[in-house]
Amino acid sequence: MPTLVCTGCTSGLGSLALQLLLQQSPLTWHIIIASRSPTRGQQIVDQLTALAPTRNHRLTCLPLDLTLLGSVKQFATRVQEELAGASSEEEGEGKIDVLLLNAGVYKPTFTPLAGGWSEEAMVNHFAQHYLLHHLQSLLRPPSASHTLPLVIFTTSSLHTRVRSVEKLEAILRGKEGSAMDRYAASKFIQLLGAGQWKDELRGRADVVAVSPGFIPTTSLSRDSPLLQRLFMHYILSWAPFCTSLHDGASSLLRLLLPPPGITDLIERYRESDKGEVLYLGVKGEERELNPLLLAEGGGGEWAVGRERLEEWMNGEGERGVRE
Numbered sequence: 001m002p003t004l005v006c007t008g009c010t011s012g013l014g015s016l017a018l019q020l021l022l023q024q025s026p027l028t029w030h031i032i033i034a035s036r037s038p039t040r041g042q043q044i045v046d047q048l049t050a051l052a053p054t055r056n057h058r059l060t061c062l063p064l065d066l067t068l069l070g071s072v073k074q075f076a077t078r079v080q081e082e083l084a085g086a087s088s089e090e091e092g093e094g095k096i097d098v099l100l101l102n103a104g105v106y107k108p109t110f111t112p113l114a115g116g117w118s119e120e121a122m123v124n125h126f127a128q129h130y131l132l133h134h135l136q137s138l139l140r141p142p143s144a145s146h147t148l149p150l151v152i153f154t155t156s157s158l159h160t161r162v163r164s165v166e167k168l169e170a171i172l173r174g175k176e177g178s179a180m181d182r183y184a185a186s187k188f189i190q191l192l193g194a195g196q197w198k199d200e201l202r203g204r205a206d207v208v209a210v211s212p213g214f215i216p217t218t219s220l221s222r223d224s225p226l227l228q229r230l231f232m233h234y235i236l237s238w239a240p241f242c243t244s245l246h247d248g249a250s251s252l253l254r255l256l257l258p259p260p261g262i263t264d265l266i267e268r269y270r271e272s273d274k275g276e277v278l279y280l281g282v283k284g285e286e287r288e289l290n291p292l293l294l295a296e297g298g299g300g301e302w303a304v305g306r307e308r309l310e311e312w313m314n315g316e317g318e319r320g321v322r323e
């Protein structure tokens with residue numbers, strides 16, 4: 001039974017991707033869904049169970065609030081316990097086959113979180129990078145009978161808005177730039193992290209970043225003014241440059257039910273150079289990363305170890321200065 005651990009699948013394109021997966025996959029899945037709201041998480045589990053009542057998928061929701069590193073740590077421990085509980089002689093050891101890091105936020109106004117960082121920095125990159133530090137040992141070890149596990153980062157083409165790495169910290173701390181700059185910067189550092197994980201997990205897992213297109217009908221703009229949300233949902237969503245929720249979800253589904261073309265592409269990227277993560281567009285097409293990412297190489301100074309991240313959030317270390 002393949003195991004999928006996912007963040008950000010309690011609404012929007014992540015939630016639809018799970019529904020499509022259970023409708024279309026010939027496999028029986030063990031899916032661990034992270035949710036900051038137990039009620040919402042249970043609703044999703046119930047909805048998914050109703051889609052395939054006879055298939056014996058194992059669906060579990062575990063609490064995770066990505067604004068708190070403590071919650072990330074607890075989630076990782078619970079994932080480990082859940083995997084141990086799922087182990088059986090027939091199924092083998094409970095390990096992760098796919099880790100989908102899809103949670104994301106866009107905040108029109110800046111409210112500082114731990115260490116003075118924006119919610120975008122924390123949720124879109126730091127906390128999920130920290131989560132991967134905790135979960136990497138639970139990825140299924142390579143064997144003749146299994147392909148490599150897959151780590152998927154949901155990114156955004158807006159990362160290409162970043163023109164200078166020098167300003168990233170000021171933007172992510174709300175001192176410079178607009179809300180869109182903050183979101184773009186958070187997706188840029190997330191991709192730096194993806195590049196670093198690609199190197200660190202070489203031979204142990206494949207790492208792919210997906211840009212699902214611009215989908216005005218998800219809840220990503222939930223904190224924007226009502227009129228703006230109505231405009232996005234009912235008018236902007238018809239614009240030719242926008243992506244439908246279904247197509248956005250399908251961009252993730254394509255990696256969960258990979259057709260041969262994608263599998264070949266992933267294999268081609270396995271040995272490519274430092275930081276060069278496979279970056280796919282909404283139709284599964286290969287896209288070019290912001291060249292600044294490659295110039296930074298690997299994770300640069302944004303994809304650090306667990307202890308450094310904890311220091312930064314505690315207001316310690318070179319990036320941890322509390323205002």
Ligand SMILES: NC(=O)c1ccc[n+]([C@@H]2O[C@H](COP(=O)([O-])OP(=O)(O)OC[C@H]3O[C@@H](n4cnc5c(N)ncnc54)[C@H](OP(=O)(O)O)[C@@H]3O)[C@@H](O)[C@H]2O)c1
Nearest residue numbers: 008009010011012013065066103104156214215218219220
């Ligand atoms: N929509 C677009 O145009 C677009 C374009 C490019 C990339 N993306 C990316 O696609 C991904 C999915 O976004 P979406 O558009 O589907 O938006 P969405 O409907 O708002 O989904 C965001 C998901 O992230 C979760 N999340 C947010 N903050 C969290 C926290 N503190 N702790 C735990 N989970 C948290 C949400 O949980 P709740 O259900 O509890 O709110 C939800 O499941 C994001 O990474 C986003 O950046 C979206």
